[in-house]
Amino acid sequence: MIEARNLHKRFGKKVVAVEDVSFVAEDGIITGLLGPNGAGKTTTMRMLYTLVRPDRGTALVDGVDVVQRPEDARRGLGVLPDARGLYPRLTAREHARYYGELHGLSGAVLDKRVDELLDLLDMREIADRRTEGFSQGERVKVAMARALVHGPRNVLLDEPTNGLDVMSTRAVRNLLRRLKDEGRCVVFSSHVMQEVAALCDRIVVVAHGRVVADGTPDALRERTGKDSLEEAFVATIGTDQGLMQ
Numbered sequence: 001m002i003e004a005r006n007l008h009k010r011f012g013k014k015v016v017a018v019e020d021v022s023f024v025a026e027d028g029i030i031t032g033l034l035g036p037n038g039a040g041k042t043t044t045m046r047m048l049y050t051l052v053r054p055d056r057g058t059a060l061v062d063g064v065d066v067v068q069r070p071e072d073a074r075r076g077l078g079v080l081p082d083a084r085g086l087y088p089r090l091t092a093r094e095h096a097r098y099y100g101e102l103h104g105l106s107g108a109v110l111d112k113r114v115d116e117l118l119d120l121l122d123m124r125e126i127a128d129r130r131t132e133g134f135s136q137g138e139r140v141k142v143a144m145a146r147a148l149v150h151g152p153r154n155v156l157l158d159e160p161t162n163g164l165d166v167m168s169t170r171a172v173r174n175l176l177r178r179l180k181d182e183g184r185c186v187v188f189s190s191h192v193m194q195e196v197a198a199l200c201d202r203i204v205v206v207a208h209g210r211v212v213a214d215g216t217p218d219a220l221r222e223r224t225g226k227d228s229l230e231e232a233f234v235a236t237i238g239t240d241q242g243l244m245q
């Protein structure tokens with residue numbers, strides 16, 4: 001379970017990236033952070049996965065405070081960051097193996113886990129190529145395998161289907177549903193409402209660094225009195241700018 005409690009983050013004097021974000025992402029469901037460009041989604045994610053220190057507020061991963069015990073929090077997290085940052089000289093398989101080793105896996109257990117992920121993400125053909133020159137979609141898959149290799153209880157993904165074609169998007173969606181069915185806590189961010197609508201059990205709408213709505217897709221529709229989720233989002237945020245594909 002992941003909890004954000006009154007998170008705040010400023011950059012310099014002028015930029016207020018996150019101004020009081022709170023939500024709880026439960027286990028066994030997919031929670032979507034939806035908001036237009038610049039809403040504060042990535043900054044919120046970065047605070048949750050210990051890359052950025054909040055100015056105020058608390059973030060907990062399975063009850064562990066990410067500022068006070070960052071190492072323990074990270075052990076329980078699998079992260080797909082916005083900058084996918086791969087090592088060009090390592091193959092796709094080596095990326096997954098390396099991160100598995102960093103998390104203490106080895107031998108047959110690690111081999112099996114890596115093979116499983118390469119299959120699930122439909123990566124067999126690229127598994128043993130160096131990642132230098134990989135397409136956007138191939139890079140996302142490698143980063144995804146790397147994020148999940150240690151079987152984390154909580155998974156944070158920043159715009160996971162960005163740049164993916166239809167087949168790869170389907171593979172990623174199926175994988176997220178599988179993680180949910182396994183009882184894991186899955187949080188992902190997106191500015192594409194169709195993406196969120198297709199996957200999420202719970203939607204946290206963020207705009208201008210604040211949570212402006214939080215609930216199931218049905219509850220959001222009811223609250224705004226709109227039939228389509230798309231109209232409900234636009235009504236909630238007050239604009240459709242930065243929210244379309």
Ligand SMILES: Nc1ncnc2c1ncn2[C@@H]1O[C@H](COP(=O)(O)OP(=O)(O)OP(=O)(O)O)[C@@H](O)[C@H]1O
Nearest residue numbers: 011015017035036037038039040041042043044191
């Ligand atoms: N390191 C930084 N230094 C200065 N400003 C920053 C920094 N990181 C984020 N910001 C600013 O904070 C605000 C929120 O950015 P953030 O990346 O969190 O938004 P986002 O919702 O993820 O947007 P997008 O959908 O475009 O990725 C933006 O105005 C951004 O320019």
